[in-house]
Amino acid sequence: MHKPKIGISIGDINGIGPEVIIKTLADDRILNQCTPVIYGSSKVMSYHKNIVNPDFHFHACREVDQSASGKVNVYNCWQETVNIELGQANTESGQYAAIALERAVTDLKDKKIDALVTAPINKHAMQLGGGFPFPGHTEYITDQLGAKESLMFMVSGGLRIGLATNHVPVSEIVHLLNKELIIQKLRLMHHTLKMDFGIERPAIAVLGLNPHAGDNGLLGDAEEKIIRPAVVESKKGGILAVGPFSADGFFGAGQYQKFDGILAMYHDQGLIPFKLLAFGNGVNYTAGLSGIRTSPDHGTAYDLAGKNEADPASFREALFQAIDISRQRSTYLEMHENPLKVNAKKAATEEDEEIIPEED
Template sequence: MNPRKNKPVIGISIGDINGIGPEVTLKALMDNRILRLVTPLIYAHGKAITFYRKHLGLEDFNFMQIKNIQEVHHKKVNLINVVEESPEVMPGAETQEAGKLALAALNHAIKDLKDGSIEALVTAPLNKHNINSETVKFVGHTEYLTEALGVKDSLMFLVSEDIRVGLVTGHLPLSEVSKQVTADRIKSKLEIMLQSLKNDFGVGKPKIAVLGLNPHAGEEGLLGTEENNIIKPVIKEYKDKGQLVFGPYPADGFFGMLQHKKFDGILAMYHDQGLIPFKSMAFETGVNFTAGLPVVRTSPDHGTAYNIAGKNQADEGSMREAVLAAYDIIRHRGGWDESGES
């Protein structure tokens, strides 16, 4: 046991300080359950957090600035400054300064994840546009973390109490999706989902539904051939191995008839096919989990929401659930027990 730790340390990269990330973070961490279970460590800048504390009237929120991970205090919310200069906070504005801070926060957190200084990472929403540059190509948190951690593949896994949806393809233009729906890719995502349901969510014998790519799941080749040529053979292969994998299901009818309630996980072929129904059902409580990584990473299932930033209108439910989900996954993986030993 590491004597420094009596609760798991969960890092929170602040994301875009001009979006709703700081607001939902502060509000979520004011929930007493959080501090009882975990030690939060925010990667940001103290000026930005102090700004929102005052601006939103959250005077009961307190935090302690530390210089490094060794100074973590387990009875407080901790914060590490990831940039030296105090940032200008402009709620609702897209600025290069905010993008620079968001990337610095994420990189600092990834470093601490890699060396085992924190047990999990929760990423607040950021803006891809003000992060990308000639030297940085940022498609999304999932892809960035997968590459940074040297993992061959991962799964964007949207989870809530009632529904779990994984994606075969993620942040891709729709015109590219059909080219990326290959047998090998579907198998890789299925393997990650099966293992994650067992190891991260405690499901002994996962039952998975696979959606079709085309309308009506291809209508036996009338509306597309991917189902017959690619998806069905993969499903048969898994069934032959004794796995509870079913489909392909037409996405509209599947969700319209509430068939998702019969499955532990659903594998969608592309981003909107999976995320539209998921967010319709669980927008305020849903969590984006990156399955397949050697570390635990979760995030709220929403974006920066510049239009309501700084207006005290953002709901912190998804951020709170992201922190609690990270804690639960740590325990399911056997990385922490109730006595606080890692």
């Protein structure tokens, strides 16, 4: 079984990112599933491990190619000593988070790592320390990988919610939404569910923008003018899309359980129900890119930094999701690029299974 090399950007050094990374990777069984490479600093990781787990060990390297299988690797993106101020958003925490992220995304783009898991950053600190001109990880990585469009996709088990618009003021949502955008997001979600999640014919629910999905035009006409036409056209293109649904009733009645994916129109419409249903175990996946990127569903949690109280569950799920998607995508691409090779491999595996004697 292929053991993918998973990059991990350290995130904000004053937040809980290093803590949840250490807690996740302290389980040696993870090393049987992947080769982790933390993009950051061995000095910073040593500082945090002394708080979290003094017995945590890692292998320091200066290039990703020097990473060792069977070990936790720390890629030193800088050599200087950094002043750590736990729980504070400042210039240094933003500067070094930006350096680590840039190095990790460059290696993802160059295919030196199979996937990237990003620990949380603080947007204010990023602007202070690096003039970071993006609303968040999603927009930055989309830009760096040269994609025209991506999909912010929140995932927890069978619950998968994508967003038509991401980090934008509520006042701008109605101006950004159009039929073409929704069709594009539906295509991205459909392809992602097939390629990265192995769902052959995914069913996708589309939420309305207005209360009660516009109530036949009484509460707004975006549903009839934009969303429904996008759903109809997507169906003609072979996508099993249904909607628009009234968002409150859709989640309240449990209809979300019947669909492989859900397209919400704006951030809070998708994130509020997602976090109510899956907080602590959710994963933020940037779909539609040439590279694989996941992250936990929480932020820097400055109030918990340095207390050894942060729950690593969401970060652990983000790591597992990166591993699973890496393997699933590899199988999908191999099958579609060379189906004869895949069939031959499957036949060989089945033949091997037939000759293995049963135990008494």
